[in-house]
Amino acid sequence: MPIQPDLTFRPATLDDLPFIVGLIHEDSVVDSGEDPDPLAPPYRDAFAAIDADPNQMLMIAEIAGTPVGTFQLTFTPGIARQGQWRCTIEAVHVAPGHRSKGIGAAMMDWAVETAKARGCGMAQLTSNKLRKDAHRFYNRIGFSQSHEGFKRYL
Numbered sequence: 001m002p003i004q005p006d007l008t009f010r011p012a013t014l015d016d017l018p019f020i021v022g023l024i025h026e027d028s029v030v031d032s033g034e035d036p037d038p039l040a041p042p043y044r045d046a047f048a049a050i051d052a053d054p055n056q057m058l059m060i061a062e063i064a065g066t067p068v069g070t071f072q073l074t075f076t077p078g079i080a081r082q083g084q085w086r087c088t089i090e091a092v093h094v095a096p097g098h099r100s101k102g103i104g105a106a107m108m109d110w111a112v113e114t115a116k117a118r119g120c121g122m123a124q125l126t127s128n129k130l131r132k133d134a135h136r137f138y139n140r141i142g143f144s145q146s147h148e149g150f151k152r153y154l
Contacts, residue, residue: 007103009110011051012058012070017043019060019067023093057114061094061107069094071107075118087115089125108141 012020021038036043050056050072061069074088089111094104115123126149127134139145 006064007068007106008062009107010060010062012047012060014044014047016060016067016070017047020058020070020091023070023095024091026096027093059107059110061103061110063098067095068098069103069107071111073111073114075115075120081121084121085119087111087118087120087123089123092125104137105141108138 018038021036021043025036047058050058055075057073059071059073060067061071069092071092072090074090076086076088078084078086089108092104092107094107112123123143125138125143127138135145
């Protein structure tokens with residue numbers, strides 16, 4: 001599927017929080033039952049921490065100046081694989097009206113190329129087990145389900 005020729009990527013700004021929080025909340029497979037205030041202090045604090053960390057990138061995909069997607073990259077050094085850096089791709093979301101147009105694939109291509117440019121030897125991600133369409137998408141673009149993920153909420 002061809003993407004929009006004017007699709008661009010830029011770092012998120014504080015002004016993007018309503019779009020990001022709204023998209024994540026709308027796209028969530030786990031209904032928290034809350035209507036989040038996207039400018040609440042916890043979101044603003046999280047944005048500030050991400051923005052200040054050189055190993056984090058919170059990105060916006062946009063077409064003609066209008067946000068259509070978001071994702072976050074985390075660059076992590078490790079000892080395994082001879083000190084290989086990894087890029088974790090998180091919170092990948094495309095606005096409902098822009099899905100199935102190649103935007104998600106373009107976002108992932110940009111993420112992988114950025115990871116390579118930063119010296120990473122691996123890009124990794126997790127996806128909720130309920131997101132079967134997302135799993136097919138990630139497999140189609142070259143990601144393999146090589147590990148089982150575990151979480152413990154604190």
